[in-house]
Amino acid sequence: MIFTKLTLNNFKSYGHEVIKFGDGITVIVGENGAGKSTILEAISFVLFKQHTAKKIDDLVRNGSDENMYVDLEFVSNGKEYKIHREKTKSGLKSTLLKKTTSKGQFIPSCAGDKEVANEIQSILDIDSDLFLNAIYIRQGEIAELVDKTSSEKKQLIGKLLGLDSLEKAWKNLQPIISNYEKTQSELKGKLFSSEELKEEYDHKKALLGSLKEKGLDLEKQIEEVKEMKAEKQNEKTNMEREKEIFDNFNNNLDAEKKRLESLENDKRTLQDNLDEIKKAEEQIARLEKFVKKLPLYLDFEKSVTSIQQLELDKQKIEKDLDSIATQEELLVTKKDGYNKFLAADEQIEKLNNQKINLEKELATLTQLEKDKKQLLKSIEGNRNEIERFFSVTKDNLYDNGLSQDILTDVDNFTQLEEVTDNFSEEVSNKVKDLSLEIISKNEEIVKFKQAIETAQKPLDELGDVENKCPVCQSDINPQKKNELIDSYNNEIKINEKSIEENKENIRLLNKNKDSFEEKYNRLQELSKDIIGYKNKFDNLEKDLVRLNEIDDGLESKEYTNTKLGELILDISKEKVGREENKEDYDAYIKSKGALDVLSSKTELQYKLNQVNNEVDVHVKNIKLAIDQDPHLSGDMSTADLQARITDLKNKEEEFN
Incomplete structure (x- = not known):
């Protein structure tokens, strides 16, 4: 890897x-x-x-x-x-x-x-444990390994490689191995008694053969019992079938007896019904002549009632026709005033729409004036703040060490941002250079310490020997020995002095580095502020453009005010003209609404003709009924007619 x-x-x-x-x-x-x-x-x-x-x-x-x-x-x-x-x-x-x-x-x-x-x-x-133990050695473990004795080194290397866990595992396996060896010995002992087990096996085998013979005899006896059981089962089935046939015969005989009794009862019932039918037929013959008259009386009653209702309908139709004629005359006389009202109303609506648009435009212009005041205030405040920041920032850069010659030519935020970034980079490079110098001084200190250790070891050994050089093992006299001791001591002092000088240099370098780091941090914060104020400056320029746009828009305000006043006068004149025709408009709308509610004139005339025709039909029906029954007449009262019809309905109900 x-x-x-x-x-x-x-x-x-x-x-x-x-x-x-x-x-x-x-x-x-x-x-x-x-x-x-x-x-x-x-x-x-x-x-x-x-x-x-x-x-x-x-x-x-x-x-x-x-x-x-x-x-x-x-x-x-x-x-x-x-x-x-x-x-x-x-x-x-x-x-x-x-x-x-x-x-x-x-x-x-x-x-x-x-x-x-x-x-x-x-x-x-490899897994994580092997990686950590065999490949990755943690901080301080190498130094610890160098200073250990042989046995301690062995123990530490074992720990690093995970050998201690293997030893622990081996110790844990010892009881398991002992238990295995014990079990193995017990099994070997049991093998010696195999002869006794063989004799016991032969005895049990012979006993098993005897049990098998007994089992065969029992199976034969079981088969014989099964055959006897089957025969008895067949006999039982035959007896149950014969019993079922006998039960069926008994049930059929009882059913026939009950059926015969039922027929006798039905015969008596039918004879009673026959007698009642003969009586009913005689009654029907008596009532039939009255029942035949009922439809004639009902038709007579229907025609009389219909004529009365048709007369009412005729009166209503004639009244509606008169109303239609009146409303049509009103529509003709009021139409001119109606049209003038509509024209005035339409003109008013048109002028109102123009007025609303002008009012909206005027409201927009009023808002623009407010926006202008706020924008002027914002522009003034931002301009002062930006100028103050620009001046203060240049002073800060000068205070932090930037040349005045460079700052003199800076007159916009882009240049200010550029010189700040360049200056910040110079400071950052200075911090890096100081860091490298500090690392170099620390490395020199390490070398000086190693030189001291190199001189200290033979110096310590010189105190323990008499006449041998601890380095080359050559013979030395006391004078030479003292010279060596002075030489080693002098070398140690020189290196110790160098260490102190380097530490002092490192302290000064760190102090200088801290100063430059603080300056770098201040410059970084300043760069962020410059970016923020650069955006503010861009927004300020946008606000100035917006201010010019507002001034252009406000030039039309006076014209809008004049136009709005003219529209208000025109609307007032149109409203006066509309009110003069309001009465004709309302009368026209009322008449038109009445005509919409009423049926059409043609439809009403058609209905009137239908009513007259139906009256003629019902009059003919009344005359025919009077000709068929002398008890009916045109002068017959409604009460007498109803009494006669009620009597005939009772007879019809009895007849049915």
Whole structure:
């Protein structure tokens, strides 16, 4: 597995960082707390979701509102892969992507914690424990390994490689192995008693043969019993069939007896009915002559009633015809006034629409005047604020060290933004240069400390030896020994002095760096303010354009006022003319409404003719009825006619 690219976004101390790994060995160098271990932890997190934090939320950069994510691109067995792990509000999102060709795009291969973990383990052929123990050594463990004794080194390497867990597993297996060996011994012991088991088997086999013979005898007896049972079952079936036939004969005999009794009762009933029929026939013959007269009387009554109703209808039709003639005459006399009223009303509506449009236009112009006042006030305030900011910003840039010659030529926001960005970049480069110089001084301190350790070790050994050089093991005399001791002490003092000088330089460099960082931060804030005021300046120019548009629109206000006054006078004149014709209009509408309610003149005349014809038909029917029955006459009262009809209906009911 070869790493090619690592991307960190809001991971611990990193905002957004992209690290590309070149060919060969990559060395990460930096001060304590610079973020070297964070890079390794990010690799461990993205590969196996392993980290040193208590929870994933602790990996998110403080004060960040964006999602935290880590991307790792690597090559394994000639294939390119990419792992993406992202912390969102809903949880952790994991995705493994793969390139199908060397110049192609990464395509999602699988998603989800479990699926991605299984796929990575399959690709790398290692799990998280092996990675952490055998490949990834945490901060401080190498230094700890160097200072240990041989036995301690063995123990620490075993811990790093996970050998201690294997030893623990071996100890846990010891009781299982002992139990297995014990069980194996017991089984071997049981094999010695196989002869006794064989004798017991033969005895039980002979007993089984005897039981089988007894079983065969019992099966024969069972078959005989089954045959006897079948014979008895057939006899039972035959007896049940004969009993059923006997029961049927008895039931049929009882039914015939009941049927004969029923026929005798029916005979007596029919004779009684026959006697009643003879009496009814005699009564029908007596009532029939009265029943035949009932339709004649009903027709006579219907014709009399119809003539009375038709006379009422005739009177109503004649009244409606008179009303129609009156309303038609009114329509003719009032039509001219009606038309004049409509024309005036239409003209008023047209003028009112024009008046409404002018009033709306005037209201718009009035609002424009208000907008103009507010816009003037806003323009004045924004212009003063922008000019004040522009001046103050140039002063701030000068106070922070920007040349007055450069600031003299700046007269707009674009130039101001450009010089501020350039100045900010210069300060940023200065901070980077100071950081590199501090790193260089720290590296020199490390070298001086190593030189001190290199001199201190033989110096300590010189105190323990008599006449041997601790470095080359050659013979030395006391004078030479003292010279060596002075030389080593002098070298240590020189290096210690150099360390102190470098520390003082680092302190001054850090102080200078802090000053430039503060200046850079101030310039960054100033750049943001410049962008904001640049937008305000653009809005100010738009407001000036809007002000010109408002002035153009307000030029038509006087004309609109004059036109509106003329329209109001015209509407007043039209209303006077309309009122003069209001009475004719109302009378015309009333007459037209009355004609709409009344039927048409032709239809009423047709109905009148129909009524006269129906009266003639009913008169003929009355004359025919009087000719057929001498008891009927045109002078017969309604009460006598009703009494006669009621008597005939009673006789008809009796007849029916």
